Amino acid sequence: MHLIANNSRFLIIPEQHYPNLASRILSLCERRISLDWQKHFGYPLLLLETFVDPQYFYGTIYRAANWIHVGEARGSSRTSKGYSSTRKPRNRSMCALYHRALELDYHSLFLALIIAMEHPKSC
Template sequence: MNSARYCGRDFSVTELRSIKRLIADNPESSRAALSKLVCDMFSWRRPDGRLKDMSCRVAMLRMKNDGLIHLPPPRNGNNNGKCYLRRTPQAQPDPVPFITPAHSLTNLCLQPVSDRNQSHLWNEYIDRYHYLGYQPLPGAQMRYFVRNGNRILALMGFGSAAWKTAPRDQFIGWTKEQRKRQLHLLINNARFLILPWVRSKNLASKILAMATRRVADDWQKRYNYRPVMAETFVEIPRFSGTCYKAANWICLGETKGRGKLDRLHKARLPKKTIWIYPLVRNYRKLLCE
């Protein structure tokens, strides 16, 4: 093995040895602290200059799972988000169905997750009611509650884009170097959940339209750069992607069912349709610079 790729970065054998040595030299450090030390060591930073410590934490966990490094036990006791144990009355199922067409929702708005309590609540809703459960979004991200007045109807989350997807990369016209350089300008709609007791015709496509109008501005405010395209992956045959089509997203084809963590081309995962939505008109020019 000459190198291993994690979270969009190639780690050489020498770098992996350096990570192992750093872990051994800091036996009292938490996983979070170690990820920051690794980022400092390799100058692994976001476009706005901040450390990519969340991506690094995910990368190090995957290195551990691949047997390349050893990590100290997680201090929060939740096994890195694999089992989200928080349960509060605030996220209990609503016994009264919400049945209102989207065009009648005059107070519909997207509320960014902005503090720890909101973050816990968003995570809990996703864990309880999304078919994939809760998994932390690595790296830069924007999460939203979708509210009508004080009532939460849905949740949405954007995170880092997939490293490599052939139909998407061909559609953009990317070379490997262009993709490596500009991937941060593409964001992934990683989670979209309308709560199961909500019945509102056309709500999903309306939320998608609202989100694509504002997410670039929110991203700019938080990370000091502006994404130019959004993507998402819709599992088939579980879902058809109707709401994305209604919101004018573009379907580019299907994945091969291997997943982003399959480096040996052996995994057999559900196939997904690939959808993209340009956030600016000159997205190709900006992505291919």
């Protein structure tokens, strides 16, 4: 899981609308996190992931920034000690799962995807 980072919060307030603002911010963050991750941890970050609750959002920001909708996930709840499937989550509805590849090394990316699917997280 050390090759994958989760984007847990991203919201552009509707009243503050500027064309392409959200996709531009995501693009800048993608470039920056790759460099920072390599510098801090000493290995590359291959994949970004995020969850979108379809009851409230459409995922338009991620689709506009070329993130790929890879399916739905229910996952487990995040706790102070990591992830737990036993803690009662706030909402057990399915969430849309989006991925964004940062590296073009498809073998490494494929392995990261397998790891991500075997260790589901909550939305």
